[in-house]
Amino acid sequence: MTTATATPVRRRAGVGTFWRYLVVRFLLIIPTVFILVTMVFFLMRLTGDPITASVGDRLTPDQLQERIHQAGYDRPIITQYLEYLGQVFTGQFGRTITDNQLISDVLLRYGSATLELAIYALLVAVIVGIPLGMLAAYLRDRWPDAVLRILAILAYATPVFFAGLLLKLVFSVGLGWFPIAGRASTRTEIVLSKLHDPTGIYLIDAFRSGNAAAPGDVLWHAVLPGLTLGLLTAGIFLRLVRTNVIGTFGREYVDAARSRGVSEYRLVSRHAFRPALVPIITVIGLQVALLLGGAVLTETTFEWRGLGFELAFYLGKRDFVAVQGIVALLAVIVALSNFIVDIVAAVIDPRVRF
């Protein structure tokens, strides 16, 4: 069997290859997470101990020594490091210094909020970015392509927090169409807080609460943050889809399909898009990192109480134990999503598993 590739690819047949690939990829997560977590730990400790950083200016030297001793920051760094690795492994990061909360609680409570925001943003990005990217590729070098490309560059050039501030200025303050900040109005928050087993994803909780007004209210609050983060990502999707569809659109089999009378719409959306999907999915996976960074800024702009908002809050308080916990969790999420992307790419295109 031959495939139309520029470079011949050696392949090993058999059912076992896929599973071996999966296991190897999974094992590769471990060094990635390990390196990141180690780096974060040692970088953070270079600044000194977390107690002095957060509350050092409010305590007498004696009290400070006392608290450092209690928290165990006067022990050898290696001991602390091993203990920290254990914490990462079990997900128990201890308590925040400034407000004495369990960090695992913070992660669980606010992680779902960030997840919800990221899902809205991805929806916006996929709905806006992918069709427009195909359109730009099809009309390559004509004026719609030029306009779309410039819009995509603008979406990239606008810092996500500035985009958020602008949207807020126009649609919340100016026109009064959308709420200024937060994830829900106070009334809905109260309804939701009465649920005894909340998922933390407000839309789901709102439906489960049985309150008729709650889902609409939650969605209303999500429009601007979702758009802000989504449009940033949509610009990247557009560029990516355009480049890759242009790459496949010139192939002979597309000509062959056209000569068979396949419609132009089908040519773009099927024949050219399918083979372009592997690089697109790979890069979309890499965007998870960008999405998380963008989420930090979007959440801060809209006071969307998720991991990013909490991260900024604890950063402001110089509570580096909390920061370290949040950053470690995000590192794990990024490594996991890269793993999933590799697997999906391998399922779509068998040539990836070498």
Added chain:
Amino acid sequence: MGIRERIRRLPIIHQLRQSVGLQRGMLITGLVITGFFVLLAIFGPLFAPYSYNQLRLDGQLFGAQDPPSAEHLLGTTVGGYDVLSRVIWGTRTALLAIVVSVVLSIVIGVLLGLVSGYFGGWLDRILVVVADAVYAFPSLLLAIVAAIVISGGQSSFWGGITAAAISITVVFVPQYFRVIRAEVVRVKSEAFVESARVIGASTARVMFRHVLRNSTRTLPLIFTLNASEAILTLAALGFLGFGIEPTAAAEWGYDLNRAKSDVTSGIWWTAVPPGLAIVLIVLGITLIGESLNDLADPRLRTRRRAEGATAEGATAVGATAVRATPVGATPADQVAATEPTAREELGETL
């Protein structure tokens, strides 16, 4: 090679001559915007109405959150600074941060990539794994961690710029490392490197003269991509409160941070000007990068049909140029067409 020929081969000028139609328009627009900001950074403070940290004129305090007026063309901030002056002075901070961070990361990244790719072995493997791990990490978070380490938060003018620049460097080094290493691995097995070794050239000479010189073709592209990312990262750090203090320098991200609550009460003049400045400068640099990227990739380059063809004609041909063997394509273009690796290594993965 005559002087004129040399000038034609200079990076940007070569691409300007090569480009046509929309790509040329993008490149020129980008160059004009970027050039404007460079001039503004150098001479702007001469024209700025006030200094970036000036709070009073003739002993009289500026008002806080004053709307635009004759004395303050863009109004004043919540801290009582003049918005226009801070936007102008901010250009200098932004450009300095770019220069410091990009120079640092090129030097470190290129050296590591060269050594790693040339010698291979266990050092290479470790560096690749570490670079991949860092590369996958959200760059903003990494920059935050680095900023905590370097300055513990806020700091002086140079301290702040260096902290921001080093934070950005940490993010960029893996990118340069990956690209240069890939090129070095490719180049080092070429015949001319072998022959240099056979003649008896020292390792250092082979590395720097033969391998490095032939591995840097992709650098201008990453440079432009990173320059715009540097500005966005600096602004994001400032927005999160890890910026430079207003008394030490003007920084757009910090101003936007302070403008956050202004927006809620409908005050637009503190948020919009610094934000637009960021958008414009990033737009300018990205336009340059984008067109350089397209020009370097034969699949995406819009071609001239022949010398003297009009721009319109060439643009129309562009759609079919991918399939037809283009007139005037150099052998290098044809090689590159069968090995379109540069693109993944560069822009599109950002």
